[in-house]
Amino acid sequence: MEKRLTHFSSGSGCGCKIHPAKLEEILKDVRSDVQSFPNLLVGNEASDDASVLKINDEWALVQTVDFFTPIVDDPYVFGQIAAANALSDVYAMGGKPLMANALLCWPVEELPAEQASKVLEGAKSVCDKASIPLAGGHSINIKEIAFGLSVTGTVHPQKILKNTGAVVGDVLFLTKPLGTGILSTALKRGKLNENGYEALLRVATELNTIGAELVAINGVHAVTDVTGFGLYGHLIEMCKASEVSAEVYFDKVPKIAEAVQYIQEFILPDNTFRNWNSYAQFIDCPLPETFAWLNDPQTNGGLLFAVAEHAVDTLLNTFQKHGTTQFLLEPIGRILPKDEKIIYVKR
Structure with a gap:
């Protein structure tokens, strides 16, 4: 064997x-x-x-x-x-x-x-x-x-995209759905079905080439990719570096549909819990269903970025030319003034 x-x-x-x-x-x-x-x-x-x-x-x-x-x-x-x-x-x-x-x-x-x-x-x-x-x-x-x-x-030295520089009022976008950590854990435990495997490969093998196009958009202030620390962890890093807070609209966060059944079976990566234990003190979230998604460690996850509201139309045009799916064209949150908590989650 x-x-x-x-x-x-x-x-x-x-x-x-x-x-x-x-x-x-x-x-x-x-x-x-x-x-x-x-x-x-x-x-x-x-x-x-x-x-x-x-x-x-x-x-x-x-x-x-x-x-x-x-x-x-x-x-x-x-x-x-x-x-x-x-x-x-x-x-x-x-x-x-x-x-x-x-x-x-x-x-x-x-x-x-x-x-x-x-x-x-x-x-x-x-x-x-x-x-x-x-x-x-x-x-x-x-x-x-x-x-x-x-x-x-x-x-170009003057066009570097960093995870610092997010500005109050900026809109947050994420270019890939969450859930690769859940699907890969199901695979490791021998539970992943064919549809789930195809979804995992579709997201995890996709190149984030859109990042090279963001430098041409005046108003993209901060960028990072979402990987092992989950959406919570990487957004917290961005906010700390920029000295701001953020709100996240959970219902707008893109999610891999095939991962839902494994959440229901409580098939979650161990590092989902590690991430929560690391970042819980910075988060205000009344929605228990967010735990599995927003802490999920991603592999080759999407780009998370903060962009000025005046540049959103230009951004969406770039997305559409790039072939980004319509579901990912909605903002998932907004940058707020620095507050007691770093992330506030709502629907």
């Missing part, structure tokens, strides 16, 4: 991220020294999606690395999802990817090399779609599987 990739991972996709509080403890003494490196335009000081280094007045390099444990058992699809997720960090900064290198952790004595090769083939197919080379990489022999990419891109 062929061994399942997900049996070689204690976590799943971006849900295997280190606990936010523990990560803060790890990073507290190694924040970016922007004084010593004035060309470092974005470092790790604000939990942004990628680092950015200015080359000259026209060019800046965008650099990221992202890898995780298997979210699916098909090695080719795992490679696709991991590659799309890593590329998302560059798109979230408004950048265009240039090249990628692979990071492969593989138990060579327990799983055939052919499966590892399929992972790389899947990643290459996504890099081909993004019109960049998968140029090289590094591998290690280890018991737990992990795969991802280091990606280099470019952006």
Whole structure:
């Protein structure tokens, strides 16, 4: 019987991220020294999606690395999802990817090399779609599987999209539905049906190329992608960095319909609870049904961004040209003045 990739991972996709509080403890003494490196335009000081280094007045390099444990058992699809997720960090900064290198952790004595090769083939197919080379990489022999990419891109130094800068009155949009964490957990537990699997692949393999188009819209103030810390976690990071609060309209938040039945069966990722425990103190929410969705750790989730109201029509035109579904063209919330709580949820 062929061994399942997900049996070689204690976590799943971006849900295997280190606990936010523990990560803060790890990073507290190694924040970016922007004084010593004035060309470092974005470092790790604000939990942004990628680092950015200015080359000259026209060019800046965008650099990221992202890898995780298997979210699916098909090695080719795992490679696709991991590659799309890593590329998302560059798109979230408004950048265009240039090249990628692979990071492969593989138990060579327990799983055939052919499966590892399929992972790389899947990643290459996504890099081909993004019109960049998968140029090289590094591998290690280890018991737990992990795969991802280091990606280099470019952006104009004056057009970087950060997770800071949200302004009171801005409208919030999310470009993908939530629920990949729920579906991937159902898969790992052997419960996911065919429709759920197709929905998981549809969302998790989609490239966030819309990010590279947002830089042309005057009024897009803050952008991030929603991954392992869920919508709550990434919106809180944006609000903290921007010194604002936000309200979320739960009924407007896009959700993967196929995930509903698994919520009803209480099939939720362990990190759903981790996320809530990390962020509950910052949230005012009277709606218990939001717990599973807004804490759900996403893998290659959508872009979350704050945009000025005067730019919404331009934004929607860009969405429609990009082929975004009509359901995702509604705002999911609004930026508020800084308050006692960071997020207020209502219908």
